[in-house]
Structure formats: structure tokens, C-alpha cells
Amino acid sequence: MAFSQSVIRSQAPAKCGICENDRPIKWKCIDCSKLLCNHCKENVHPQFQNAKDHHVVNIKDMGQPTVVELNINKQYQTKLTAVSRISYYYDDSLWIGSVVDGVLQRVKPEGTKLNILSRFNIPVYDMAVTQSNNLLISRVESRLKQISSNTGTLTDSVYNVSPFLSMAVYITSDNKVLVGSVNSDYPKPGRRVVILLNQNGDHERVYEHDQHKQPIFTLPYRITYTRNGNIHVVDKVSADRYRVVVLGWGGDIINIYTGDTEINKDEQFYPRDIATTLKDNVIVADETR
Template identity: 50%
Template structure:
């Protein structure tokens, strides 16, 4: 491919290249000559094949900074020939010899080189757009992480200060309590001493009395006055007994000090806050696709870039390949499907109308067979396959008045059935969509068609742990009518809200962390959601209640912050 670079206007010579006398007014793109009016129509035309050359006014040189010549590309396999076409199957340029020898059977896939060039350029621009979107998403993520880092730094300072302040309070309380203990011990000592001192006084009096009596007896023993001896002894014998000491039988004692243990519970502990951080989210449209369907109820992106699209209103499942701005339909299956999921073998599990057993669609052969997953007597309404390869199915039976969610192993055994809560009350009304998060929680859109609904959050082997019924700021004027649910790459959960034309974003426990009004970017009636293997989001849309048109749109979107 040849490129002809124009000369900057400030460098354009005044004189014609051919006559060197007249002022130049024209430039030949092919031979790069600058010419006057006379030479353009005279001398220049004498050059071989000049009649096919592209001549422009020097005033337009700036507008032709890069001209493409698709006629002078030499064939790498046949040096004497120039490439004339592009083969889409082989993804290569071909010359006439290539066409006759190798590409005869590719006639329907041979296009003009210029068409191939623009097709490739469009793909590059589309890829560049995705790269720029990813860069934009990375920048937004970087800003969010820096903000998070700053917030955590500020939180760290506050927690450290709280600990130090609490330490001061603890020290003050401990000092105060130590003083109280000392005062209590002092008071105990006073009480004990008072009790003992009282008895000491009694004992002292007894000792004084005994000493006096002892002296009197001693004097009598030593007396030689026989005349008075007997009378004095008679009196003494009557008063010789000493009164019994009336002291306390026992005394209190100073209590022993038993040191207490300082534990986390009475000093304080670090506790992870069980609160959801509000997310800053953004959505940007990469591509818009027009379909001939009434509504898009399910989308499943595949690793080969193809997508499976379901419209249960039209009773139609199609496989399509996005090419540029078009969705090229590869195959169509006419059946009413309420839910579908992609297995590890890349086949599809389908919940088909009036069939209690899930159907399996072999994407290679197109054959539809019974799977091992049976929900009888309930009919399946939605399907999800979690990271453990367990199939989670919502089911309903109008006649029996039963609704349930089944968790089934790869061979079809029922591992868990969620139907009644711990109070034996029905959990579900009508399961419409299911997803799961990495902590094992199951999120179920539960809503009767036409009525308001909720997102029920189940935890493994337990009861309902949360029930999200919308938010007053979002559903102030219109009730929460969830339709479809999907898990994001960051392990949050997205839910489409039918009447508010918004997407609610919940954490893995079912708490609202953010939301987005898709009408702000021109997406109306968002119905179903699906993430591609590379992290882009497909949004399948519905229609207004009064519309009968078959023109539902699908958007490929990048989303950041969620």
C-alpha cells in the first residue's frame, strides 16, 4: 500500500515544476508534481497514464495528508503481480494468480481491498475503543483505589487515636479502682481493729480485776492474824471467782487480693464493620445491536465471541455472532424457553415450557435431549450454574401452589431444596432469575409477573438471610419490579428494575451499594444482563407496554466500579 505525503503549505515552491515560470496551482498526488494551469492540461498529460493520476488544488493539500493507493500492492507469492482482492476466509490479500490457483472456492468471500481495509480499520477502531474504555475503567479504578487508600489511612489514624484514648480511660479507671481497693482494705482494717480493740479493753479490765484479787488472796495467804484469818477467808472464798471473758468468738480478716486478668473483652477488640461501602459506578456503551425480536429475556456470551439469545415472548432461541455493528444469526430454534445456562462443556441447559426436566442443547449438533436434572412435579422457571458446577433451578407449580429453588449435583441428585423457612412458611412466590456469589450465597429474583418483587438471599444449608425490596430513593414513585440478576466480576450482584429502567447493585449479602439509571446513557427498558468472559456487560432490552414492534436492542457496555 502506497502513501503519498503532502508538502506543508509553507514549503510549497512558487514556480511550476514543469515550466519553472508560472505560479503553481495544482499538485499530482501520484507523481508529486506541482503545476500551473497550463502545464496541468498540457505537459503533465504527456506523462504515461497521467490521465489516471489524481490531481488536486494546492489549497486542498492539507485535506489530503494521506492518500491510499490500493492498486500498487505487490503479491508476496507472485512478485510480478499486484494484489486485487482480499479473501475473508484466509484473511489475506490475493492477486489474480492466487485466485485461480488457491481461492477458486472462496469466490463468495472475496472482497475489494478497499472494503477489507475499511473493515479491518473499523475492527481496529472498535478494539481501540475497547482499549480506551478499559484504560478509562483502569483510571477510574485507580482513583477509587487511591480514595480508598486515603480513607483507610484516615480510618487507621482514627482507630489508633481511639485505642490510645481508650487506653487513657482504662488507666484512669484502673488507678481509680486501685484507690478504691486500697480504701476498702483500709476500712476493713479499721473495722477489724475496732473489734479487736473492744475485746482488748475487756481483757484488760479482766486482767486488772484478776490481778487485784490475786493480790488480795496473796495477802491472806501471808496473813498471821489468826483472829481475822477465818472470817477474811470466808469472805474471800465468796468473791474469788473471776468473771468469764465475754469477747467475740471470731474476727474478720483483711481479704486476700486476687489479681484479675486483662482480656480483649474488657479492654476492647478490633471488629470488621459489617457495612456495605457505597460504590461509584459508570457505564459506557461500546456497541449497539438491533434485533428483530420483541424482547430479550436471556443472553449467554460464549468464549468464541458468539452469543445465545432467548426471547420467550417470541418463543425463539438464536445463536448470533457480533460482526461490527451487526448481529449475524447462525442458527434459530423455535421453542418457548424460560431460562438457560451454559455448562462447562459449552452446551446449553434450557427450561422449556411444560417440561419438568431440563433440556440440553448440544451446540455442535443442534440436538436437544433430556438432561439428568428433574424437578417434577414443579416446572423449571430459571437456571443458574455456580462455580462448583452445581445446577440451581427455580421451580413453580400453580396447581399445587408450590415454589422452590433446587440445588442439584452434576448427576442430578437434589442436594438442597429451599421451599419453606424456619417457621414453615413458603419462601418464594415465583422464582424468576438466579445467581450466586463466591461466599456461597444464592440470590433469587422472586416476583409474580406484573407485581412488585424482591431479591431473596439464601446462605448454604440455612434460611433466608436477607430480602431486598428496593430502595426509597430509587423506588419512590414506582415499586421495585426486579427481572433479571447476574453476578459482577467484583462479586457484587446486578438486578434490572423493570419500571424504573435502572440497575440496582447489591453486595454479596443483598445490601444496596449503588445503582445506575440506564436511561442516562440512552438504554431504555433494560431487561436481562450477562457478562462476557472478558468482563464486558451485555444488556438485553424489552419494550414499552403498548409497543408491538419487534426491534429489541442489545447493548455491549463497559462498567467500572461494580
């Protein structure tokens, strides 16, 4: 299932992203990331380059769940017991990881099989590809590992979240790194945070408390990010309770998503992964149990 990003809430009233007048805001262009009044939607926005291909939505519809139909195009066989993580690589190959087998493979589809290009005997909790095509790996350690696109070797990266342990990892559009982290003696009670690191590995921001100075996360184990700066975190609250927390760039909680009222009426909301599409919609993989 999918849900669109939430409308930003702020103290000042939102204005049209084109004319900046006080006309009522009724639309948003997902591709331009602009709020639009009726006048600009009808008369100005159509003049933008490739505007006919842009996705303009009524802001009343934003945040509402929609059904995504998935059809199997091709299937590929792997000898791994289970594929727990997968990332697309720049040369049409894939990185696939199996926590069960403790294996990470770079593979390329050929026919109905996956040709193994490289293999590492390491368990991978999460991974993400940087803009320079290096692979960052979380192994529930303080320092992220890295596989170089040039040498193909596994080394320590500059990204260290000490005194925490890394869980989730995500690369933003400006090549910064978001890391969901837990206390070093997890699963004992302790601090649970999302850390923003720059390309030098410096900690630029720590997301830990909400507007009321209360802890936000219980177990932040998957992250994605939208172009307006919103951070979406899959948070495991307990063994049978999960949610998606949406944070503004400043750290305020914008929304908390706990499942679809119809789909999850009889089935527990159990998000296994989260991703952002090119249209800036957020897709949650919900495993019914």
C-alpha cells in the same frame, strides 16, 4: 443498580480469615472472600499475590446500594421482536432468546449486525451455560433441555425437577445447577421451591421453607449465586410486588431486598434479571414503570 452480598450471620462471632484471632472484623476482601481485622488488612493481606488489584471494602458498607453507571459501547440489530434472555458463549458468540417470537438464536457480532450461527424454534424462559459449554434451557417443563457444544443438537438433559416445572436456572462455580421451580398445575396455588442438582441430576437440596417453617417463595423466576454460598432469588410476590431473597447455603434467609429507598420511592421495584460480577457483587436489573 447494584448491592453487595450480605455479611453472613451465624451463632459464633466472626473471626479474621487470616489470623483467626478475636480482633474486631472491619474489612472484607471481595477477591479472597476473607473477613479481615485491621492488623491483617494492613500487614498481611498486602503480601498476597496480586493483592494490589484486590477489592477490599469496609464491612459497614456491605449491603448498601451503589449507583452503577452504564455506557453504551456498541449496538447490534436483531430482527427479533424482543430479546428476553441473553447468555455469553465461550467463543464470543451469544445465545439470545425471545419468548414473544418463540425463538432461540446463537449469534455472533459482526460490525453492527448479529450473524446468526444457529436457530431453534423454541420459547426459552431462562438459560445458562455449563462449564462444558452446553446450554441448559428452562421451558417451564419438568426436564431441562440441553444444546450440546459438540453437536449443536437439542436434547433432554439429565436435570429433571419433577413433580415441579422449571422456571429459573443457574450454574454454580462447582458446576451444580440451581433451578427455581413451581407446582405442575401453576398458576394454581402450590409448592414453590429452589432445587439444587448435582452433575448427575440428583436432587441434593430443596429450598422451600424458612427458619420458621414458612414458605419462602411465591414465584422464584431468576437466580444468582455468590462465592460465599449465598443464593439470591428474584421472587415475584404478586403482580406489583417483587423482592430479592438472599439465602445462606443452609437455607436460612439472610436478607430480603425490596428496592432502593430513593430510586424506588416513587417507582415500583420491578427486577427483571439478576447477575453476579467478578467482584462478587450482585447486580439487579430494575425496570422502572
